Amino acid sequence: MVEHVAEHHHSLARELECVSGVPIFQQLAQPQLTSVAEVTRPIHAKKGQTVFRPDEVSQTLYIVNAGQVRLYHLADDGKERVLRVLNPGDFIGEIALFTDEIHSNYAEATQTTELCTISRDALTTLIQRMPPLALSLLSALAVRLKSAEHQATLLAIPDALPRLAGYLMDLSQGKATALTLPMSKQDLAAYLGMTPESLSRKLKQLVMAGAIVTSGRREIRVVDAAKLQALAPQ
Amino acid sequence: MVEHVAEHHHSLARELECVSGVPIFQQLAQPQLTSVAEVTRPIHAKKGQTVFRPDEVSQTLYIVNAGQVRLYHLADDGKERVLRVLNPGDFIGEIALFTDEIHSNYAEATQTTELCTISRDALTTLIQRMPPLALSLLSALAVRLKSAEHQATLLAIPDALPRLAGYLMDLSQGKATALTLPMSKQDLAAYLGMTPESLSRKLKQLVMAGAIVTSGRREIRVVDAAKLQALAPQ
DNA sequence: CGCCTAGTTGACAAGGCTCAACAGGCGTGG
DNA sequence: CCACGCCTGTTGAGCCTTGTCAACTAGGCG
Numbered sequence: 001m002v003e004h005v006a007e008h009h010h011s012l013a014r015e016l017e018c019v020s021g022v023p024i025f026q027q028l029a030q031p032q033l034t035s036v037a038e039v040t041r042p043i044h045a046k047k048g049q050t051v052f053r054p055d056e057v058s059q060t061l062y063i064v065n066a067g068q069v070r071l072y073h074l075a076d077d078g079k080e081r082v083l084r085v086l087n088p089g090d091f092i093g094e095i096a097l098f099t100d101e102i103h104s105n106y107a108e109a110t111q112t113t114e115l116c117t118i119s120r121d122a123l124t125t126l127i128q129r130m131p132p133l134a135l136s137l138l139s140a141l142a143v144r145l146k147s148a149e150h151q152a153t154l155l156a157i158p159d160a161l162p163r164l165a166g167y168l169m170d171l172s173q174g175k176a177t178a179l180t181l182p183m184s185k186q187d188l189a190a191y192l193g194m195t196p197e198s199l200s201r202k203l204k205q206l207v208m209a210g211a212i213v214t215s216g217r218r219e220i221r222v223v224d225a226a227k228l229q230a231l232a233p234q
Numbered sequence: 235m236v237e238h239v240a241e242h243h244h245s246l247a248r249e250l251e252c253v254s255g256v257p258i259f260q261q262l263a264q265p266q267l268t269s270v271a272e273v274t275r276p277i278h279a280k281k282g283q284t285v286f287r288p289d290e291v292s293q294t295l296y297i298v299n300a301g302q303v304r305l306y307h308l309a310d311d312g313k314e315r316v317l318r319v320l321n322p323g324d325f326i327g328e329i330a331l332f333t334d335e336i337h338s339n340y341a342e343a344t345q346t347t348e349l350c351t352i353s354r355d356a357l358t359t360l361i362q363r364m365p366p367l368a369l370s371l372l373s374a375l376a377v378r379l380k381s382a383e384h385q386a387t388l389l390a391i392p393d394a395l396p397r398l399a400g401y402l403m404d405l406s407q408g409k410a411t412a413l414t415l416p417m418s419k420q421d422l423a424a425y426l427g428m429t430p431e432s433l434s435r436k437l438k439q440l441v442m443a444g445a446i447v448t449s450g451r452r453e454i455r456v457v458d459a460a461k462l463q464a465l466a467p468q
Numbered sequence: 469c470g471c472c473t474a475g476t477t478g479a480c481a482a483g484g485c486t487c488a489a490c491a492g493g494c495g496t497g498g
Numbered sequence: 499c500c501a502c503g504c505c506t507g508t509t510g511a512g513c514c515t516t517g518t519c520a521a522c523t524a525g526g527c528g
Contacts, residue, residue, distance in 0.1 A: 073387060075467060075468065081387060083383060083386070083387060084383075094372075094376045094379070095376045095377070095379075095380050097372070097376065098369075098372070098373040098376055098377075127365065127368060127369060127372070128365040128366075131362040131365065131368065132362075134361060134362075134369075135332075135358065135362070135368075137372060138331070138332070138361070138368065138371060138372060138375065139331075139332040141372065141375040141376060141379060142328045142329045142331065142332055142375060143329070143332075144379055145328070145329075145375060145378055145379045145382060146329050148379060148382035148383050148386060149317060149318075151386050152317070152382060152385050152386045152389055153307060153315060153317060155386055155389035155390055155427060156315060156389055156424070156425070156426070156427035157427070158427060158428070158484075158485070158515090159485095159516095160515080184474070184475095185474075185475065186474070186475080190390070191390070192390070193389060193390035193391070193392065194392070194516080194517090195518080196474085196475070196476090197475090197476080197477085197516085197517075197518085198515090198516060198517075199475095200476055200477080201476090201477085204476090216525095217474080217475085217525075217526095233309060234309065234310060392483090392484095392516075392517070393483075393484095393517095394483085394484070418506075418507090419506075420506070420507080428484075429485060430506085430507070430508090431484085431507090431508080431509085432483095432484060432485075433507095434507065434508055434509080435508085435509085438508085438509095450493095451506080451507085
């Protein structure tokens, strides 16, 4: 589980596929996409493999193209704190673009995953040549910033139930839909700043209240958005 | 240094002063600074005044030039949750640049404050004309994102003492220095996800442990960074 | 089919929140 | 300039929530 990820350097086709699937580059024209593809290196990781680990000096932007990457922090009591989960289109390493970021987190593939990597120098050059790219990067960062600050306000709530309800409201976007948890329950518990035991109990409480029903390991269906809303903060 | 330009565009003097003091625009050349100043509108707020309130549709970037702005959220139990405090050079409203942001927070001046405002249209135009501006905006957003995510990891810690110790470590940057709290203790308590009572007790605990000494309302001196570090998480 | 991890449930203890009363600064007005 | 008053911060006591530890169940993967 500590093996190195496989790197590939071949035709541009692969890079193009990687690049064109990513929202950040979506509105670029074909020739510009090719320029981006030229400086992109795809890497692959199988389930459980580590993409990067702490203390590596990084000057690379990682963009998830397919699969899923779990970003977590290892506390010195041995507990893993999940920071977030990267799905296709998400990226990590933006700070590496401006300072020599020393990663303090682990990135681990939770399934077979393909990532695009772009070096700092290549990306800054690209940004200066393609203003639309700068705008879409800014937009992506702004969105992430908003969600990070939102999460911070959620976590500042001392009671576990509204914290969980607020999280589920975000996931379901206020509607009574079925949804799949983006991570395991123990990871979710860490993400929400509680123990797996508490998460289990609070979920049960929501089921009892008639707000949600659970089915299977990661499936949740919101049946009464109003009840959930009433338990959520704000 | 502003004088020279002021002679040519006298009406811009105020805007230039506002713009040139802001880190985001710092490395722009003089003519570019003038372009920025041309689309900037300074606004002023006295202590206690509200800069904006929730449900206002905003297409504006606010940059604090002097003074301090407190950004907070009003829960429906009437309690204020401080999201962060903006000091000179900090900005807010970046999400407004990409979507019609509906502010969910209040912004209130804690002292006599001057802000620069730039409209969405003006800023996107500027970005496309000035690649370095895009880079420095990206850099600023990345830094804020990092600190927001860091705060989220802090808040996910259930025990109040390490949470506080971690916050103080961040403020003091690991050194044994004197520091001034950027906000009142009750605001800090909300920011750290605890009650003012808990904050008071935990601070006392840190003083007892010999890690810090307090003097006055907002002054804290770290006397033993190692002790503080030992109590902080990671 | 069986093992191993993820998830659940229960009992207990500890920590933080709540409520309430008190002290101490700072600004305001006399 | 002083005194008063208000707001900020502190201290105390009790209860409630959540973390901890432990045992148990349920899926998933080999």
